[in-house]
Amino acid sequence: MTRHIHINRVTSARIGAAILFAVAALFYGVRPAHAAERPFIIAPPAMDEPASPSHQETAVFAGGCFWGVQGVFQHVKGVSQALSGYAGGKADTAHYDAVSVGDTGHAEAVQVTYDPSQITYGQLLQIYFSVAHDPTQKNRQGPDTGAQYRSTIFATNSQQHKIAQAYIAQLGKSGVYSKPIVTTIEDQKNFYPAEAYHQDYLVQHPDSLYIVFNDMPKIANLAKEFGERYRDKPVLVNR
Template sequence: MTTLRPTRLAALALGATLLAGCGAAQAERAVPIPAAARDVAPAPGLQTAVLAGGCFWGVEAVFQQVRGVRDVTAGYAGGTAATANYRDVSSETTRHAEAVRIRYDPRVVSYATLLRVFFSVAHDPTQVNRQTPDVGTSYRSAIFAQTPEQRAVASAYIAQLGAAHVFPRPIATRVESGGFYPAEAEHQDFFRRNPSHPYIVRWDKPKVAAFRAGFPRLAS
């Protein structure tokens, strides 16, 4: 059984209460944002992106819906291998962020397009060290650039969106460096394996629905 940290336990309790009261998940929508002015040049073979946007269950679920994405792995980025496990990361002392590793075909979907989904619907990039009910540095918004070109494109897009004032608050997302370590098996493909889980129903199903409604041409 998954051992959940206190913030997520509280979210589960809230979700269960809300579901009991209304029988439906809260509606969400994709934030309309412009495409990035810069992009990573396509290269042969599959490419990798690592993004952190709060609980990895929902972020994984959104990117699993994107056409051209071949696989998504939930994990921990930004800390060391020695503490890359749910128990230690839950202490909020390891500097990891819950993140996803996305392997994608650049002939089908580009890096900048993945970033557009990330900022528009996968999470709220204006929240600092949290995502909705989950609080802590491990829930921060971060892009772990895998190449200098990714770093340049991500930094330029953050600046572009900030200048366009598409969000009501400043963007908190930081471009970071660090390794990625896959999470425990129980966290992989969590959305698909646990469709009735209260946290999934309350927070993540609306996110996936918002992606499919907001980006129908990208949906697989």
């Protein structure tokens, strides 16, 4: 049976960009985007949430196409769900065709549900800044450009805001990044789940050229740099 995959002009553009990468790599020795090639080796945050009994909390991160960000957090121990969606704009524009234009205020984002007794918010931030995306790319990530691909932390409470703000300052002083960190923090913005065909996209399409070039290296980097937090079997939305 052939699986139906929704393809619109933006998804087609992503696939087209991946094909160009493949051709360039074959004929000119061009390498994939830096963010997908190697992680940033960074220290954990000096400020973090306190240890707590087992329960569920949520965090929302944006850092380029949500396919790869979702894929990374689906492989993190202590995460019970990573859901692709939109954050930063209004409900009536929280759909792919509108968000892809780039003027809705939304960013492609991932809502991470996690158990802070297994992994803290600060540890999720470390993974986000190290392997999930490049926080020095403004309104873009790899081949994708536009405000919908911005590097943004959507803090769900004041504690998350303080931890994220302190960590950005810490990383900025570390000298790890060759360019300034452009990650912003947006507070108390609603999160809207993306369409079903975007969920588990990396898992469902591991051989897609876009995924191969831009996202699979992130999973490899997660396993290499955060082995104690990596799980081989991802937690899926469509279980």
